[in-house]
Amino acid sequence: MESRVIVIDQSTSATKAMLFTEEGELIQRKNIVHRQYYPKAGWVEHDAKEILDNVVKSIADLVSDDAARKTCSYSLALTNQRETVVVWNKNTGEPIHHAIVWQCLRGSDICRELIDKGYSDRVREKSGLMIDPYFSASGLKWILDHVSGARVSAEKGELLMGTIDSWIIWNLTNGKDHVTDYTNASRTLLFNINRLEWDDELLAWFDIPKKMMPKALPSDSVFGETTIHGLFNHPILIAGVLGDSHGALAGQMCFQKGSVKATYGTGTSVMMNVGEKRLPAPKNIVTTIGISALGKICYAFEGNIHCTGATINWLQNQLGIISSSEEIESMLDSVDDNHGVFFVPAFAGLGAPWWVPDVKAAILGLSLGTDKRHVVRAAVESIAYQIRDLVDAINRQNSTPLKELCVDGGATGNHFLMQFQADILHTTIHRLHMEEASALGAVIMNGFARNKWNSFEEVSALGKRSDEITPILGKEEGDFLYHGWLGAVQQLMK
DSSP, X not given: OEEEEEEEEEOSSEEEEEEEETTSOEEEEEEEEOOOXXXXXXXXXXXXXXXXXXXXXXXXXXXXXXXXXXXXXXXXXXXXXXXXXXXXXXXXXXXXXXXXXXXXXXTHHHHHHHHHTTOHHHHHHHHSSOSOTTSHHHHHHHHHHHSTTHHHHHHTTOEEEEEXXXXXXXXXXXXXXXXXXXXXXXXXXXXXXXXXXXXXXXXXXXXXXXXXXXXXXXTTSEEEEEOTTTTSSSOEEEEEEEEHHHHHXXXXXXXXXXXXXEEESSSEEEEEEEESSOOOOOTTOEXXXXXXXXXXXXXXXXXXXXXXXXXXXXXXXXXXXXXXXXXXXXXXXXXXXXXXXXXXXXXXXXXXXXXXXXXXXXXXXXXXXXXXXXXXXXXXXXXXXXXXXXXXXXXXXXXXXXXXXXXXXXXXXXXXXXHHHHHHHTSEEEEESSSOHHHHHHHHHXXXXXXXXXXXXXXXXXXXXXXXXXXXXXXXXXXXXXXXXXXXXXXXXX
């Protein structure tokens, strides 16, 4: 019987359900957008129940359209937005508050208090991360502190917490399995990445009861069984779970030390595999668990940009100066340059390598000759500039300069951006043959969990690269443009 893998890529903006062959070929995809909530300036929330409903609906739509359904067996893999946190009552299954999204800044005061107490170095030593509202812990503490009765219920063992993967798995297994994987756990500020366990000291500093936490497992584990709320007559395996950026690292076949990828989504993750030995991270770059599979842990340096694709969405949905992302390419081609305009999209503060949560977004260099095409171009260019920020920060720690960058995500379809990225980095860009590198990584973990493959070498052939983009702009000219960007950032940080 033919086996197929259903992958849920639960992103910040939508549920993407995909059907793959076991060999990693994408058969079809369904996409359902979920609502974004902004209750206060700088606050971002999701409705966890809406996300769960979309997961079930998208899988049902996917499987019903599969012509070979009667002759196939299925399993389910999951990759997800990471730091977003949900708290729910384990008896009723109801969330006690909207999920607090990784972009949300409401935990800033909580983080600042811990920094002022001098905990930063110890937290970094244990978790690999810096104290920042980007990560899950402060959002979790905020919920316990501000939802009536939450802390008492948590102490009684009535509440569970989880990143989005945990929430989905707990519901699909009817409350049987409260689990997560090492990669998602490593993004909470509560997980000791050296000992691979929830850390009592970190939990105490954020005042989080340990009994709330899910069991953490390697990414290539079997996480449970599910009928997808009765969609299947017999349970199928949930096998292979990992955070979306880590999924892209695996999907890009970055199994070797020194390999680097960038995933262009709502935000952007730049991640370098640094091998099985944890290394000191460059300043303002975090250390995370990159890949956990086949009994191995590969650590990674990572820098996270808060707003890349989100900036384009803002131009479309809030300002209305573009009607669709497809319109952008023609606008970019109609102007020769950005007319001196720089767009710093600090809508959720500045992420790596700056980590300044209080900075606000700004468009600088406007003149009477500026029109919307220049603003759009500056917004697209800001994506490439921010990635260079991270690459330069990582390169300062390494004696060997970056020779190539593996890229994936929806924005890689923008030819202007990819060429500009190569020019600004003065580096060859390798673009995966499919946008869905995170989902491909989940397929790989699913195969490891079910013993289809037994080594990284076996799966490397799945990562076919469709093309490469080489720099055409001179290095001096690219550096000149980039220094203009740095000047714009520094203006906002004064």
